[in-house]
Amino acid sequence: MSRPSDLVQGTLDLLLLKILALEPLHGVAIGRRLKQVSGEVLQVSDGSLYPALHKLEQSGWIKAEWKTSELGRRAKFYSLTRPGRKQLEREAAEWQRLSNAINGVVTLKEA
Amino acid sequence: MAFERWFYIVRLRLRSLFRRAQVERELDEELQFQPGLTARAIARSKEECRDMRRIHIVDDFVKDLTLAIRVLRKSPVFACAATATIALGMAAAAAMFSVTNAVLLRSLPYRDAERLVLAESPVSNAAYVDLRSRTQSVFADAASVTVYRAIVPREDGSAEKISKGQVTANFFRMLGASIAFGRDFTSADAAPPAHPEPLFPPPAGSVAILSHEYFVRRYGANPTILGREMRSSGQRGPVVVGVLAPGFRLLLPGGTEPSPDVWIVNNRAYDPTHLMSDYPYRVIALLRHDVTLNRAQTKADEAAGDLRRDYPGFRIRLVNWREALTAEVRPAIEVLMGAVMFLLLIACANVANLLLVRTSQRERELAVRAALGARRGRLMRQMLAEAILLAACGTAAGIGFAHLGLRLVIHLLPANVPRADSIEIDWLVVLFSCAAGLVEAIVFAAIPAWRAARADVMRTLRAGGRGAAIAKGGFLRNGVIVAEVALSFVLLTGAGLMFRSFLELRRVNPGFDPHSLLTVLTIGDAHGFQQSERRLAFLREVQRSLLSIPGVQAVSGAPSLPLGGTGGPRRGVSWATDFAPASELQRADMPYVLPGYFEILRTRLIEGRTFTESDNAPDRNVAVIDDLTAAKAFPNQSAIGKRILVSPGAPVRLDVIGVVAHQRLASLAEPGIEQIFVTDGFHGIGISRQWALRTEADPTKIAPAVRAAIAIASNGRLAVTEMRTMEAIVDAAEARTRFQLLLIGFFAATAALLAAVGLYGVLASSVCQRTAEIGVRIAVGAEPSRIFRLVVGQGVLLSAIGIAIGGISALGLTRLMGAMLVGVKPADPCTFAAMAILFVAIAAIASWIPARRAAAIDPTAALREG
Numbered sequence: 001m002s003r004p005s006d007l008v009q010g011t012l013d014l015l016l017l018k019i020l021a022l023e024p025l026h027g028v029a030i031g032r033r034l035k036q037v038s039g040e041v042l043q044v045s046d047g048s049l050y051p052a053l054h055k056l057e058q059s060g061w062i063k064a065e066w067k068t069s070e071l072g073r074r075a076k077f078y079s080l081t082r083p084g085r086k087q088l089e090r091e092a093a094e095w096q097r098l099s100n101a102i103n104g105v106v107t108l109k110e111a
Numbered sequence: 112m113a114f115e116r117w118f119y120i121v122r123l124r125l126r127s128l129f130r131r132a133q134v135e136r137e138l139d140e141e142l143q144f145q146p147g148l149t150a151r152a153i154a155r156s157k158e159e160c161r162d163m164r165r166i167h168i169v170d171d172f173v174k175d176l177t178l179a180i181r182v183l184r185k186s187p188v189f190a191c192a193a194t195a196t197i198a199l200g201m202a203a204a205a206a207m208f209s210v211t212n213a214v215l216l217r218s219l220p221y222r223d224a225e226r227l228v229l230a231e232s233p234v235s236n237a238a239y240v241d242l243r244s245r246t247q248s249v250f251a252d253a254a255s256v257t258v259y260r261a262i263v264p265r266e267d268g269s270a271e272k273i274s275k276g277q278v279t280a281n282f283f284r285m286l287g288a289s290i291a292f293g294r295d296f297t298s299a300d301a302a303p304p305a306h307p308e309p310l311f312p313p314p315a316g317s318v319a320i321l322s323h324e325y326f327v328r329r330y331g332a333n334p335t336i337l338g339r340e341m342r343s344s345g346q347r348g349p350v351v352v353g354v355l356a357p358g359f360r361l362l363l364p365g366g367t368e369p370s371p372d373v374w375i376v377n378n379r380a381y382d383p384t385h386l387m388s389d390y391p392y393r394v395i396a397l398l399r400h401d402v403t404l405n406r407a408q409t410k411a412d413e414a415a416g417d418l419r420r421d422y423p424g425f426r427i428r429l430v431n432w433r434e435a436l437t438a439e440v441r442p443a444i445e446v447l448m449g450a451v452m453f454l455l456l457i458a459c460a461n462v463a464n465l466l467l468v469r470t471s472q473r474e475r476e477l478a479v480r481a482a483l484g485a486r487r488g489r490l491m492r493q494m495l496a497e498a499i500l501l502a503a504c505g506t507a508a509g510i511g512f513a514h515l516g517l518r519l520v521i522h523l524l525p526a527n528v529p530r531a532d533s534i535e536i537d538w539l540v541v542l543f544s545c546a547a548g549l550v551e552a553i554v555f556a557a558i559p560a561w562r563a564a565r566a567d568v569m570r571t572l573r574a575g576g577r578g579a580a581i582a583k584g585g586f587l588r589n590g591v592i593v594a595e596v597a598l599s600f601v602l603l604t605g606a607g608l609m610f611r612s613f614l615e616l617r618r619v620n621p622g623f624d625p626h627s628l629l630t631v632l633t634i635g636d637a638h639g640f641q642q643s644e645r646r647l648a649f650l651r652e653v654q655r656s657l658l659s660i661p662g663v664q665a666v667s668g669a670p671s672l673p674l675g676g677t678g679g680p681r682r683g684v685s686w687a688t689d690f691a692p693a694s695e696l697q698r699a700d701m702p703y704v705l706p707g708y709f710e711i712l713r714t715r716l717i718e719g720r721t722f723t724e725s726d727n728a729p730d731r732n733v734a735v736i737d738d739l740t741a742a743k744a745f746p747n748q749s750a751i752g753k754r755i756l757v758s759p760g761a762p763v764r765l766d767v768i769g770v771v772a773h774q775r776l777a778s779l780a781e782p783g784i785e786q787i788f789v790t791d792g793f794h795g796i797g798i799s800r801q802w803a804l805r806t807e808a809d810p811t812k813i814a815p816a817v818r819a820a821i822a823i824a825s826n827g828r829l830a831v832t833e834m835r836t837m838e839a840i841v842d843a844a845e846a847r848t849r850f851q852l853l854l855i856g857f858f859a860a861t862a863a864l865l866a867a868v869g870l871y872g873v874l875a876s877s878v879c880q881r882t883a884e885i886g887v888r889i890a891v892g893a894e895p896s897r898i899f900r901l902v903v904g905q906g907v908l909l910s911a912i913g914i915a916i917g918g919i920s921a922l923g924l925t926r927l928m929g930a931m932l933v934g935v936k937p938a939d940p941c942t943f944a945a946m947a948i949l950f951v952a953i954a955a956i957a958s959w960i961p962a963r964r965a966a967a968i969d970p971t972a973a974l975r976e977g
Contacts, residue, residue: 027141046145047152051159058163060119066137076141083116 012044012052013061014095017080017088020062024079026069027053053078061087127164134164175496182497189469190501193462197505197551199861200458202512205536205544206520207451207854209513211444212543213534215437219362222287223397226251228404229364229435230394230411231428233257236379238418239279239392242427245414246396249407253396254282256361258371260832272832273325276361276371283320283355285397291323293337293353296376300352303380318376319349323357325372341373349375362529363393364435395432404429436529442930443851449927450605450858453598455547457862460595461869462501463555467588468876470494470559491560498556499549506548510541520854525847558587585877589909592866592873596913597920599862600950604921605928606859607942608935609852612780615934616848621841622737622774623673623712628837629810630672631657631802631817633829646797647727649825650705656824657804660816667707668802670791672837673776674844686757686787688744699740699785700776701757703793709735709771711803717741719751719769726768727792734765737773740785757787765789779844780933803837810836851931863950866913867957874906874961885965886973895966902965906958907951914947 019025019033027050035043044052056062061084069075080088127134138160142153183190218224234242236255243253256278263271280296282288300318319341321330330336334354341348360370377392398407408429415427430438470477477490514536524531633653650668657666684701706722708714717738726733734755741750750767757763765787776783791799806813818831878885885898925937935942 028144046148047156048159050142050156051163054160054163058120058123058165060116060123063119074140076137081115081119083113083119 010091011095012048013056014088014091015042015044016052016056017061017084017091020078020080021085021088024065024077026067026075026077028075029069030078056084060084124164124166127166128169171492172496175492176500178493179497179500183500186469189465190504193465193501194504194508196458196461196465196865197502197548198508198512199865200455201506201509201544201548202516203451203858203861204455204547205510205513205540206517207448208543209517209534209536209540210520210524210528211448212537212539213530214528215441215444216539217530217533219433219436220358220360224433225431226398226400227286227432228396228398228407228429229432230396231430231435233391233393234427236377236392237382238427239394240381241418242394242411242414243396245417246407246410249399249402249410250396251399252281252285253394254279254285255377255392255394256282256363257377257391257393258361258363259391261373271329272830273372274369276374277377278374279377282374282395285395288359289356290320290353291356292334293320293351295353296320300376301378303378317349317378318352320353320355320374321351322355322359322370322372322374326354329372362436364438364529394427396429404431440528442927443847446605446928446931447851447854447858449924450602450855453602454858454862454865455551457595457598457602457865459551459555460591460598461865462505462551463558464588464591464595464869464872466494466498466555466559467591468872471876494560495552495556498552498559502548502552502555506544509548510536510544513540513544523850523853525850526843527847558591585880588873588876592869592909593913593916595866595869596910596950596954597917599859599866600914600917600946601921601924602855602859602862603946603950604917604925604943606852606856607946608925608928608932608937608939609848609855611935611939611942612931612933613845613848613852616779616845619775619779619934620772621673621779622772623714623837625837625841627806627808627810628711629804629806629813629817630833630835630837630840631804631821631831632833633800633802633821633825633831647792649828650791650797650799651724653802653821653824653829654705656820657802657817660804660813660820662807662813663804664807665707665711665805666802667705667711668791668799669702669704669708670798670800671702672801672803672840673712673774674779674840684757684787686740686755686785688753688755697743697785699757699787700783701787701789702776703791703799704788705791705799708788708803711805712774714774715772717770717772718749719767721769721771722788722790727790729792731790731793732763732765733768733790735769735771735788736767737771737786737788739773740787741767741770743785755787779841780848848931848933863953866910867953870906870910870954870957871961873909874902874958875964877905878902878961878965881965882968882973885968886970889968890970890974898968899962899966902962903955903958906954906962910950910954914950918943918947 015034016030019030019037025033030053031044031046031049053062057064057078060081062078063081063084064076064078066074067077069077138157142157142160145153145156148156219227221227230242234255239253239255243250246253256276258274258276261273261275263273278296280298280301283290283295296318321336326332326336336351337354338350338352340350355374362370396407398404411427411429481487481490517534517536521531521534654666654668657663684699686697686699704722706724706727709716709721719735721735722733725731734757736744736750736755740755744750744755745753750770753767754764755767757765771788773782773786775781776786791797804810804813804817814834817834821829821831888898889895921943922938929937
């Protein structure tokens with residue numbers, strides 16, 4: 001899965017929220033972390049990562065802070081807000097429901 | 112949680128709006144290091160990030176508004192005319208709405224104000240106590256209050272007129288009035304005194320609470336008055352126990368009395384023998400939470416039914432306090448508010464018309480912009496931005512004018528408007544004006560915006576000249592002008608009806624002659640005499656001394672003179688002819704008068720005689736009736752010597768000794784019901800306190816002599832509280848109609864002016880557009896006078912259509928004015944016809960200038976240009 005449009009609609013928000021729930025990160029690190037934790041399966045292009053982050057920020061789910069990165073450069077670090085944490089719970093639950101349902105269908109025994 | 116999220120969002124939006132440069136820098140910095148992407152991809156990514164800020168609506172609006180300011184600054188005349196028109200309509204609307212808001216809409220300044228009800232007519236203390244104990248299932252609480260004036264002598268020998276309120280101990284608690292210093296009344300304060308006191312003045316009680324205003328005025332806000340007696344020149348008074356918080360006011364319906372300065376507690380003992388003989392107390396009750404007014408009324412009827420066994424006709428009608436307070440003025444204010452909304456609509460139509468003409472002139476500019484790629488939505492938004500800008504300026508100016516004009520309106524308000532002093536431009540008025548302004552902007556932007564959006568680019572650009580575009584707008588503009596004429600014609604009709612009412616009112620024969628009459632209202636403890644003989648003798652003494660003033664020809668008096676509004680006891684009675692069954696009792700007013708009353712008022716005596724001095728005694732059961740009563744009771748026969756039965760309390764038979772012309776007692780506009788006059792001495796009352804003096808010359812000149820005479824005759828027991836000529840009283844009775852006439856006349860005049868200006872504008876642009884055509888007509892031989900008639904004819908035709916539509920609407924709408932009119936029917940054909948003629952004349956004048964211009968067109972110049 002290489003192109004973000006291949007990601008199931010709306011799941012990018014969920015993934016970003018989840019990554020940021022673990023620890024505050026800057027944009028480049030978020031892309032790297034996503035690739036790493038998904039075993040190189042999930043990847044988001046740089047071109048769509050930042051708009052997605054800005055959308056989450058403008059919706060009040062995450063907040064940003066300028067800090068010095070591990071390489072000693074100034075970077076914009078994102079972290080979850082309290083409403084964002086709630087939103088993550090909601091979206092995760094919704095994802096569970098959906099994926100369970102899809103699983104149920106996909107694993108039907110063929111007669 | 113949701114709140115916290117909005118905190119982040121609002122902060123970010125504001126930051127995007129106002130710290131734009133920094134936000135952009137941060138975006139650059141964040142997105143600069145992306146090795147896998149081309150510069151183009153980075154730029155696209157940035158643009159997407161910007162879109163996420165969701166401020167482009169605001170951004171675009173700011174751009175539109177900036178452009179609108181530039182455009183309007185280029186045509187200052189148009190901008191000023193439009194702004195002034197809106198400001199005019201808005202000023203009237205804002206001022207009228209602040210009156211409506213303060214008088215009708217705002218809830219009363221009491222706790223649980225909407226659950227407070229009032230017994231419509233005053234009752235006796237005994238009836239209040241009975242009522243209260245029998246209605247506890249529907250009322251959470253009930254209190255009573257009565258207000259009277261008192262004269263307090265000052266140390267320096269002058270007298271101070273104050274208003275006293277006597278209330279039950281629970282009164283302030285029930286209304287939620289707060290006490291600034293000291294304490295509220297307690298039930299211990301209300302314990303009846305050991306020795307019963309006379310009915311009037313009400314027993315003083317031993318404790319008092321001051322209004323904050325009086326506390327400041329009289330005692331310089333010195334709190335040491337608490338716990339001290341209110342002594343004045345050696346006379347003992349009640350002990351001050353508390354001071355109310357500032358601003359507490361008693362708002363009773365029909366009350367021209369000021370709110371009390373001093374409050375004393377009602378400590379009157381329950382005395383059922385006084386059930387019907389003394390009833391100054393207004394009952395105020397607080398409905399229980401789930402109880403409706405209807406249920407409370409049913410319960411009150413039951414309670415009154417018990418009392419009715421002894422006193423036939425006794426009834427208690429409950430009304431919502433606020434509604435009772437505003438009932439009298441509500442119809443007029445609502446009609447005036449409606450009129451002002453019409454005016455606002457007319458102003459709106461006028462501006463729409465101006466904008467239409469302008470859009471036509473700008474058709475070419477708009478077409479060029481459309482050709483260069485401006486979307487329709489963008490052009491419409493641009494129109495809307497200009498409209499909103501105009502409306503905003505107009506509204507702001509309007510609110511400013513309203514603020515200035517409001518003082519004048521308040522000054523002109525008739526005295527019967529409650530809470531007039533609280534009329535102000537508050538946030539609700541501003542909110543109302545802004546909402547009205549926004550609606551107005553949308554209305555008058557809609558038509559031009561729609562036209563702008565439908566602009567036919569190719570044709571406009573090809574036509575090039577000014578002509579083609581204006582022609583298309585003609586139909587719309589004519590429609591707007593017809594609507595405008597119709598609206599203002601409705602207003603003019605209303606004003607015409609008010610004017611006729613005013614004329615009728617001036618022509619009303621009040622049943623007395625108000626010229627060269629001075630009326631004097633006295634107050635004091637003359638009524639403290641226990642025996643009625645002594646009271647009557649005392650009044651005779653006062654009368655004699657007034658008569659001895661040089662220049663005074665005659666003196667008489669009554670508890671209350673006509674139109675006096677002093678609230679003297681003028682009772683309603685039930686009456687019937689002697690032989691009629693009890694079921695045919697009818698209502699009448701029963702004024703008490705002193706001998707000489709009819710002579711001094713020059714009321715026409717139709718037959719029989721009037722009262723003599725010897726009639727003015729308790730055992731003389733004689734009455735003078737008015738012609739209405741005579742016609743009803745003894746049709747086609749002489750009433751003299753007949754007997755009628757009246758029952759103010761227990762039924763009494765009275766001999767009719769005279770018939771006089773009907774007097775207008777309570778209101779100049781309303782004839783009022785039948786009248787049965789008895790002497791002040793009847794029932795042994797003797798409570799006349801308003802005197803009428805007929806003078807040879809200017810009645811106001813003898814004022815000092817009157818004060819002196821009364822002071823001497825009464826040995827200081829009486830003081831003059833009010834001296835007015837009868838003409839002034841009649842004038843005040845006309846105040847309401849005059850005010851309504853003034854206001855609606857102003858609205859109508861403004862409306863007619865706006866409509867005339869609108870008509871002029873339409874005709875002028877029409878002439879401008881038809882220059883070529885008219886030039887051809889003149890060239891082929893049309894007389895200038897024909898051209899003149901052509902243009903005037905167009906103006907008159909447009910207004911005739913408007914008048915027809917307006918006339919039909921007015922027929923329906925003026926019916927709402929019914930309560931304001933005097934002696935004129937809402938559909939008065941005379942007024943309608945007069946206003947139609949007036950309006951056609953206005954239209955003809957408005958068409959004059961464009962018509963002259965058309966007639967003066969030089970055919971050669973016109974044809975060359977065209």
